[in-house]
Amino acid sequence: MRILILALVLISNLGFSQNKRTDLNFTTKYFDAVDKWVAFPNKDIDSSFAYGFIYLDNQAGFTFNYEDRFKIENGTLKKVGNNLQTGAVKYRIDTNANPVSILTKEQIEDLNLPDTPEWLSVYKQGSENVGYLKNEGYHYNHAGACERALLPLLKAYKIKPHFEGLEFELSYAYNHLKQYKKAIPILDKAIKNNPKNFYFYRELGFSYVNLDQVKKAEEIYLKGISASDNDFEKSEMAINMAQAFFKLKNRTKFDEWAKLTKKYAKKDSNYMQYIEYFEKNWDKN
Template sequence: MKKVFLLLVFITSLNFSQNKQSNFSFDTNFFDAVDKWVVFPNTDSSLVHAYGFIYLDNTAGFTFDFENKLVVLEDGLKNLKRETEPGTVKYRLEPNTNKVVILTDEQIKELNLPKVPTWLSLYKEGSNEISYLKNEGYHYNHVGACENALKPLLKAYKMNPHFEGLEFELAYAYNHLKKYEEAIPILKKALKNNPKDFYFFRELGYSYVHLGKIKKAESTYTKGIEISNNDFEKSEMALNMAQAYFKLKNRKKFDQWAKLTRKYAQKNADYVKYIESFEKNWYEE
């Protein structure tokens, strides 16, 4: 039977409200429930919940395979009459997906489910290959789960540090986790291998800014802007420097980078609004 892929917007009713009567504790991020049977919260006063299996499609991202609906009774969980065949409805999970509850082994048996679906092995093929590991790290980074991204990315980095896209994902994860000192050597080696990738300059400048190494950040961002062909990225780098000089109350340098931000950002872009806010609040603590 043909599989049906639906966007997350169609399961917002499963995501954004908790029913306290169910006694489920919806306290697990979906990206911490990979390869697990999970239950989503409902939006009404009933004890009916959708449940299924979360897995990572290495190409498409985190996915919820809808199994069925269950009802919470005094003596346990019970399946409702099935409306769709297993495996026919899947949802791609995005960063705004609400938290879930992972079913216990006892509950899995109660619902007559296998420990893991038989089809899961198809999505594990090549899981030790560098491309798979890099993509896995990318998907975790994409949803903000950068701590989870480190394990596959570091494993891949040992295989081939210069594999396409890998160094950026690893540095991005470190920067997101405020581990700037770890990001810097990754990016320096990346730039030595490929000095024309402005994304490396962007991340390196970000590391330097947050370590308070403003001069290094400025020279790094200047080089990144020189070689970049992407006005949005140029405006982001310029804004980061403008913000750094705003915090230092260096008006001359701030004005220089504010001008560059306006040059590369679209007229009504948020980055321009940030510059206007800095200017308006220059003398405030």
């Protein structure tokens, strides 16, 4: 009886080990898999999986270096074998890309892959430079991964705070993460250094309006609209103030900013639809 139980335990453990070796968990966002070997989910009609290496091209953005395809056979990963040379096919990753499965050490060994591709070092050159760090933060921000953007942006800010585009990216990340109080001193210094950059006013106004400091936000947005030559950006600043006064049920101020929104927004834009909604629902709670 004991022998039978022991045999069952061994079989169970063996089965568990094999399953774990071939587990694929497609739950990781591509921007959380940078510098990792990954597999993408397959289509229902295909039993093989595309695999390769995700890295961040400092100029072009998140990139998937396609290696080949594999199938799961007898508890291991087996290359399908398309005879493609390493690094021959690269895909820029769309922001809407499906989640990936990061390959485990055992899976990497099954596919006879190095821990890190030799060619990766080319894309790491100058990685401590301000421009490189700013671009890295930009790509994370663009992907919506603003928390990851903070590390390179803050590192760059300590080196050269007024580097072109850096203050905007850093304040944008803070605002996206709802850390408005951290964005304000960054933007105050940015405006003092470059008072003509209307993007700084746009972000600063956004910080204040979300802190319910409406009077201060209005002051900043008026300066931003005056400095801007971009109607879309003007309409964005205007709609933010219109919405703030809609929430406060201040009709006089709302009408002021609704008028500005209508002046700068395109007729078929979402901002015009928001104004229409606010006007129709003014008396509702």
